[in-house]
Amino acid sequence: MLYRVIDRDDLPSLVAAFMERYEVIAPVKRGAGYVFSPVGSFDEICIDYPSTIASPKKYLLPPTETLFEFDAVENAVTDYTEEVRPRVLFGVHACDINGLMNLGSVFADPRYPDPYFQAHRGATLIVGVGCMPSEHCFCNLMDSEEARPGYDLFLTAIGERYLVSIGSVVGANILEGACDVREATDGDRIAFRAATRARQEAFNPAIPDIQEIPMLMDAFHEDAFWGELGERCLSCNACASVCPTCYCFDIRDTLDPGGVSGRRERVWDACTSPQFAMVAGGHNFRPTATERVRHRMYHKLNGFLATHDRSLCVGCGRCAAACKVDISPIEVLRFFERKGADDAC
Numbered sequence: 443m444l445y446r447v448i449d450r451d452d453l454p455s456l457v458a459a460f461m462e463r464y465e466v467i468a469p470v471k472r473g474a475g476y477v478f479s480p481v482g483s484f485d486e487i488c489i490d491y492p493s494t495i496a497s498p499k500k501y502l503l504p505p506t507e508t509l510f511e512f513d514a515v516e517n518a519v520t521d522y523t524e525e526v527r528p529r530v531l532f533g534v535h536a537c538d539i540n541g542l543m544n545l546g547s548v549f550a551d552p553r554y555p556d557p558y559f560q561a562h563r564g565a566t567l568i569v570g571v572g573c574m575p576s577e578h579c580f581c582n583l584m585d586s587e588e589a590r591p592g593y594d595l596f597l598t599a600i601g602e603r604y605l606v607s608i609g610s611v612v613g614a615n616i617l618e619g620a621c622d623v624r625e626a627t628d629g630d631r632i633a634f635r636a637a638t639r640a641r642q643e644a645f646n647p648a649i650p651d652i653q654e655i656p657m658l659m660d661a662f663h664e665d666a667f668w669g670e671l672g673e674r675c676l677s678c679n680a681c682a683s684v685c686p687t688c689y690c691f692d693i694r695d696t697l698d699p700g701g702v703s704g705r706r707e708r709v710w711d712a713c714t715s716p717q718f719a720m721v722a723g724g725h726n727f728r729p730t731a732t733e734r735v736r737h738r739m740y741h742k743l744n745g746f747l748a749t750h751d752r753s754l755c756v757g758c759g760r761c762a763a764a765c766k767v768d769i770s771p772i773e774v775l776r777f778f779e780r781k782g783a784d785d786a787c
């Protein structure tokens with residue numbers, strides 16, 4: 443990995459250089475929170491944001507995406523009717539970069555490569571930025587505190603400078619052309635170490651660090667705890683909407699008024715939805731909220747790990763902030779902590 447240093451004052455030039463060739467998506471203030479949104483200048487960007495309400499996932503996996511259009515009279519199908527824009531996702535935190543990597547490992551699976559996701563991903567540069575954890579963050583427990591691959595540039599603030607990790611030739615060239623770039627000194631490296639340590643020490647100590655989560659998930663699969671969560675769950679799907687790694691979708695065909703042409707669309711779905719597991723004939727193989735919440739938590743903390751060697755949850759904490767009834771992986775970690783305390787008695 444190559445490292446360079448730029449001044450904080452260089453950031454507007456860097457963003458302007460990206461804007462010459464790309465649409466820039468970055469964190470901006472919206473009401474009481476922050477969202478990823480297209481920006482027209484650096485001044486709109488809140489680079490030191492705590493977290494955004496939703497992740498930047500929608501720029502690679504849109505909530506509704508036309509996959510193809512069809513015409514029964516012409517017997518024709520037209521692919522890729524959606525525009526694929528060259529974009530830069532600017533100011534993405536490490537947890538979200540890891541979330542996008544997880545999506546990539548699903549949609550780039552060689553057995554079922556998804557050309558739509560891959561087209562968006564191939565047209566997108568990612569510029570990460572280091573952050574300080576907020577109340578709900580637990581990326582440190584999900585091995586997502588750092589983004590190793592998955593970005594073109596990654597900026598870590600060290601005082602009035604940024605240590606820039608360079609992840610691609612494209613990113614390096616734009617950085618070199620736009621900023622007064624210099625080699626990192628020993629002083630920069632020491633400042634980077636101090637910044638990393640300060641970040642590690644800032645995680646909420648009330649979120650328990652539980653080891654062997656998959657084994658505990660298997661051991662407590664039938665525990666009454668899941669019923670308690672199920673009784674509280676409102677089936678609102680807010681958790682899935684904000685999550686950087688929820689990728690379930692539905693497919694729907696929409697006919698034009700004449701009934702001979704139309705389009706096939708992919709739309710976000712959520713396993714917390716009561717209809718999600720409804721199949722032909724009216725059978726629902728996950729009919730209760732208890733089964734649905736439990737399934738979501740198992741996929742996040744157990745099932746994905748078995749097939750992809752890492753947890754699907756990246757510990758961004760958004761679902762903990764979004765859920766009105768306090769259901770999140772943090773509650774699962776606390777449950778395991780209580781079980782450990784019970785066993786010790």
Ligand code: SF4
Pocket residue numbers: 674675676677678679680681682714735764765766767768769770
């Ligand atoms: S877990 Fe919370 S956010 Fe998710 S569907 Fe249930 S009530 Fe809504």
Ligand code: SF4
Pocket residue numbers: 681684685686687688742754755756757758759760761762770771
């Ligand atoms: S499950 Fe919750 S904490 Fe984990 S990645 Fe999704 S939104 Fe973030």
